[in-house]
Amino acid sequence: MCVVALIFLLSSLYLSATTEASKCSIDGFPLVKNISELPQDNYGRAGLSHIILAGSLLHGMKEIEVWLQTFAPGSRTPIHRHSCEEVFVVLKGSGNLYLASNSHGKYPGSPQVFPIFANSTFVIPVNDAHQVWNTNDQEDMQVLVVVSRPPVKVFVYEDWLMPHTAAKLKFPYYWDEPCFEAPATVRDEL
Numbered sequence: 116m117c118v119v120a121l122i123f124l125l126s127s128l129y130l131s132a133t134t135e136a137s138k139c140s141i142d143g144f145p146l147v148k149n150i151s152e153l154p155q156d157n158y159g160r161a162g163l164s165h166i167i168l169a170g171s172l173l174h175g176m177k178e179i180e181v182w183l184q185t186f187a188p189g190s191r192t193p194i195h196r197h198s199c200e201e202v203f204v205v206l207k208g209s210g211n212l213y214l215a216s217n218s219h220g221k222y223p224g225s226p227q228v229f230p231i232f233a234n235s236t237f238v239i240p241v242n243d244a245h246q247v248w249n250t251n252d253q254e255d256m257q258v259l260v261v262v263s264r265p266p267v268k269v270f271v272y273e274d275w276l277m278p279h280t281a282a283k284l285k286f287p288y289y290w291d292e293p294c295f296e297a298p299a300t301v302r303d304e305l
């Protein structure tokens with residue numbers, strides 16, 4: 116390979132590496148951000164739009180992380196738990212919150228159903244299995260979500276009868292994958 120080609124190859128590798136890094140750094144973000152101009156993605160989940168308003172890996176947040184999520188009619192989160200606090204504010208639409216307390220038994224069991232609606236707010240207790248579902252077949256449901264202790268470590272259940280110990284850890288979570296660097300050696304079992 117000639118020297119010019121080698122230099123070209125090395126400099127393009129360097130460029131792509133720095134472009135990659137700047138996407139995940141707190142530098143370069145304006146203090147006031149226009150939400151309409153922030154990246155949004157469904158991260159592989161049909162009907163979801165997820166926008167990181169203030170992220171741990173993305174923006175250097177230490178204590179909390181804030182998301183704006185929109186669920187198309189019929190779409191929902193998986194049944195899951197995480198060992199952080201989570202606060203929801205429903206901005207638009209309506210749906211159901213399914214919540215099972217982890218304090219009894221080896222699996223979540225039948226969840227309680229709570230109707231949620233525009234201008235409602237709720238807190239998910241630490242480690243309680245839950246699911247948020249847009250049950251309205253006409254309208255999108257939009258929620259503002261605040262979680263503590265980011266980046267979030269999510270344990271996913273296939274159903275409400277799956278033992279807590281069998282729930283599958285997804286870490287880094289889908290939206291944290293692009294900015295996650297360290298090896299995923301996390302112990303966060305119940």
Ligand SMILES: *[C@@H]1O[C@H](CO)[C@@H](O)[C@H](O)[C@H]1NC(C)=O
Nearest residue numbers: 147148149150151152153154
């Ligand atoms: C925010 O971004 C949207 C989409 O680019 C744009 O239409 C709107 O004018 C922006 N708002 C302000 C105040 O700049």
Ligand SMILES: *[C@@H]1O[C@H](CO)[C@@H](O)[C@H](O)[C@H]1NC(C)=O
Nearest residue numbers: 205206207232233234235236
């Ligand atoms: C939400 O509730 C607050 C407190 O009652 C009220 O001021 C506000 O207008 C409500 N917003 C909507 C969109 O209903």
